[in-house]
Amino acid sequence: MDTVHNLDKARNRKAALVMGILGLLIIVMFLISINSGEIRMGPAQVIKTLFGFGDAKQNLVLFDFRLPRIIIAILIGACFAVSGCIMQGITHNGLADPGILGINSGAGLAVVMYVSFFPVKTAASPFLMPFLAFIGAGLTALVIYLLAFKRHQGLSPTRLLLVGIGIAAGISAAMIILTIKLDPNQFQFVQVWIAGSIWGTTWKFVTALLPWFIILIPFAFSKAKVMNILSLGEQTATGLGAPVERQRLLLLAAAVGLAASSVAVGGGIGFVGLVAPHLARRLVGPQHQYALPASALVGGLLVLVADTIGRTISSPSEIATGIVVAVIGAPYFLYLLARSR
Amino acid sequence: MASELDKSSSSPPIKSRPVAASLILVLGLIGLGLGIAASISFGAADIHLATVWEAVFKFNPELTQHQIIQELRMPRAAAATLVGAGFAVAGAIMQGMTRNPLADSGLLGINAGSAFVIVICFAFMKGLPFMSLMLFSFAGAALGAGLVFGISSLARGGLSPVRLALAGAAVSALLTALGEGISIHFRIGQDLAFFYAGGVAGVKWMHVKFIIPWVIGALAVAMALSRSITLLSLGEEIATGLGQRTGVVKIIGMIVVFILAGSSVALVGSIGFVGLIIPHLTRFLVGVDYRWIIPCSAVLGGLLMLLADLAARLVNPPYETPVGALIAVIGVPFFLYLARKQRREM
Numbered sequence: 001m002d003t004v005h006n007l008d009k010a011r012n013r014k015a016a017l018v019m020g021i022l023g024l025l026i027i028v029m030f031l032i033s034i035n036s037g038e039i040r041m042g043p044a045q046v047i048k049t050l051f052g053f054g055d056a057k058q059n060l061v062l063f064d065f066r067l068p069r070i071i072i073a074i075l076i077g078a079c080f081a082v083s084g085c086i087m088q089g090i091t092h093n094g095l096a097d098p099g100i101l102g103i104n105s106g107a108g109l110a111v112v113m114y115v116s117f118f119p120v121k122t123a124a125s126p127f128l129m130p131f132l133a134f135i136g137a138g139l140t141a142l143v144i145y146l147l148a149f150k151r152h153q154g155l156s157p158t159r160l161l162l163v164g165i166g167i168a169a170g171i172s173a174a175m176i177i178l179t180i181k182l183d184p185n186q187f188q189f190v191q192v193w194i195a196g197s198i199w200g201t202t203w204k205f206v207t208a209l210l211p212w213f214i215i216l217i218p219f220a221f222s223k224a225k226v227m228n229i230l231s232l233g234e235q236t237a238t239g240l241g242a243p244v245e246r247q248r249l250l251l252l253a254a255a256v257g258l259a260a261s262s263v264a265v266g267g268g269i270g271f272v273g274l275v276a277p278h279l280a281r282r283l284v285g286p287q288h289q290y291a292l293p294a295s296a297l298v299g300g301l302l303v304l305v306a307d308t309i310g311r312t313i314s315s316p317s318e319i320a321t322g323i324v325v326a327v328i329g330a331p332y333f334l335y336l337l338a339r340s341r
Numbered sequence: 342m343a344s345e346l347d348k349s350s351s352s353p354p355i356k357s358r359p360v361a362a363s364l365i366l367v368l369g370l371i372g373l374g375l376g377i378a379a380s381i382s383f384g385a386a387d388i389h390l391a392t393v394w395e396a397v398f399k400f401n402p403e404l405t406q407h408q409i410i411q412e413l414r415m416p417r418a419a420a421a422t423l424v425g426a427g428f429a430v431a432g433a434i435m436q437g438m439t440r441n442p443l444a445d446s447g448l449l450g451i452n453a454g455s456a457f458v459i460v461i462c463f464a465f466m467k468g469l470p471f472m473s474l475m476l477f478s479f480a481g482a483a484l485g486a487g488l489v490f491g492i493s494s495l496a497r498g499g500l501s502p503v504r505l506a507l508a509g510a511a512v513s514a515l516l517t518a519l520g521e522g523i524s525i526h527f528r529i530g531q532d533l534a535f536f537y538a539g540g541v542a543g544v545k546w547m548h549v550k551f552i553i554p555w556v557i558g559a560l561a562v563a564m565a566l567s568r569s570i571t572l573l574s575l576g577e578e579i580a581t582g583l584g585q586r587t588g589v590v591k592i593i594g595m596i597v598v599f600i601l602a603g604s605s606v607a608l609v610g611s612i613g614f615v616g617l618i619i620p621h622l623t624r625f626l627v628g629v630d631y632r633w634i635i636p637c638s639a640v641l642g643g644l645l646m647l648l649a650d651l652a653a654r655l656v657n658p659p660y661e662t663p664v665g666a667l668i669a670v671i672g673v674p675f676f677l678y679l680a681r682k683q684r685r686e687m
Binding site: 095100147148150158159161162163165166167169170172173174176177180181195270271313314317318319320322323324326327330331333334337338339340 | 443488492493495496497503504506507508510511512514515517518519521522525526528613657660661662663665666667669670672673674676677680681
């Protein structure tokens with residue numbers, strides 16, 4: 001009993017250390033990111049401006065352009081990562097990710113349909129879009145679930161992935177057909193959006209994303225123990241008295257909501273939900289009370305790094321964040337695939 | 342053990358329906374003729390069939406309609422037919438050789454590899470002649486396939502259809518992302534837009550003429566190889582038992598696939614699912630003998646592309662719907678059906 005307690009304590013300490021380092025890295029990256037961009041600004045100037053001593057132009061660049069974008073990058077990174085962590089936990093599938101499972105594309109389709117029927121960026125849209133995306137993503141998740149489910153065999157993890165890939169391909173075809181009729185302006189918007197560019201870079205989008213983040217992330221963290229039990233397997237979980245189906249559905253809804261709200265603001269950024277939980281588990285172990293927050297931090301860091309790279313590498317033109325993340329994430333997926341049995 | 346030996350030593354019964362196959366070939370060729378005629382005469386400006394006839398056999402360069410037919414419509418129809426046949430036969434060969442029902446040059450990262458290398462050519466070697474572009478495209482096809490098969494074979498449990506499909510999706514995502522990044526960095530997006538959409542709209546005669554010998558040559562080799570592919574499709578052990586040199590057959594087969602897929606992608610961009618649907622349909626119709634499957638796939642693949650291209654023009658005029666997207670609308674449900682049927686796990 002005592003050794004178990006000590007083990008817990010050691011694990012706690014290690015997790016706290018890892019998360020502290022991750023938090024520190026995010027702060028460092030934050031400072032690098034806010035320093036880099038089209039308009040050069042020295043670190044001293046940035047700090048001066050942050051504390052309210054900048055001139056009008058510096059204020060504008062920092063507070064209206066860079067700061068909201070950085071915050072959004074961190075938020076959506078965390079959302080995608082937690083979403084992926086939940087999905088991997090409840091489907092017993094190390095390769096699950098909202099992007100690969102086709103859920104991002106469902107959210108995307110809803111957004112694109114909205115954009116093609118209404119003009120871009122009307123006043124209400126930042127707040128409406130996460131809801132639309134949620135509906136689209138939810139319906140897609142339902143379709144994928146139904147198609148992957150087979151009586152007597154249940155839900156096979158690999159069939160889930162295959163069906164997800166197929167649905168994603170179908171939805172992207174539907175999007176191409178939809179976008180043909182758009183005027184060039186909207187078309188440009190959709191193109192950039194599909195590639196996964198953080199396009200909603202104003203404070204309005206931060207406030208649109210924040211409620212989802214504030215409600216769903218703590219909800220997921222509070223379910224960590226349940227997820228530990230669920231990841232033991234269906235039969236064990238039922239045996240331990242967990243209402244498996246209901247909990248799984250709730251968690252799935254949370255995962256879909258997290259992915260959908262991020263997609264509404266950041267576009268189709270894949271692979272974060274795949275890579276971040278794996279790295280997190282490697283750092284703090286598979287227990288969800290550690291893995292979930294660590295995933296959130298890794299995800300936030302990853303997207304922030306990717307966004308900074310995309311913004312600066314080919315300045316003044318911008319490479320969509322989703323592209324940078326895919327270049328980092330796809331090889332990792334392949335690595336996991338090669339190791340899988 | 343004994344019964345297994347028996348099975349492999351006696352020539353295995355190969356279910357095939359030569360009559361149905363011949364019928365498909367004849368009807369398919371007639372269909373292709375009609376399709377080409379329709380493809381040439383329908384469009385933004387409808388042209389009478391008699392004019393088409395004249396444009397082909399009594400070409401008068403002063404008539405606009407003759408110009409349209411010679412410069413726009415004919416290469417387009419020819420390209421659709423060739424590319425459809427190319428993708429379909431590439432899919433048939435892969436499905437037969439690897440015994441993988443989910444094989445398709447789009448799904449296995451081959452098209453993405455071609456497109457990626459073409460992006461690199463546009464970025465670093467501007468003004469490369471089409472001939473060299475096509476050779477690079479072959480190399481790209483090999484690169485994509487090499488990555489997908491290499492990574493899948495690293496895994497314990499070997500090459501399963503599901504793992505190949507997953508690796509294909511990830512490799513495609515990676516190569517497409519890299520390609521997009523490069524095209525943004527070098528500002529060549531506009532030149533390349535057609536590769537991502539996939540279409541036969543802007544095809545030029547000059548380019549079509551380049552790929553004709555390659556596609557026809559590759560189809561001929563595929564035909565010569567068809568008996569061996571049939572044996573391979575029964576299983577590696579059986580093929581070896583019957584005296585096949587499976588390694589050689591596989592290498593030649595893959596080269597044929599690279600040529601077919603690579604030249605098709607160089608001409609029209611990445612179009613998936615033709616190579617998935619057509620061989621399955623053909624196998625259903627004519628049985629499992631690849632001596633019939635390959636020619637029938639070629640004819641039916643050409644027909645599918647011709648019709649899809651025609652539909653792309655007629656669905657929403659005056660806009661053109663990308664052919665790749667239209668085919669995906671048919672292809673995805675079919676893929677889902679196959680994915681549900683998959684019994685083997687990773």
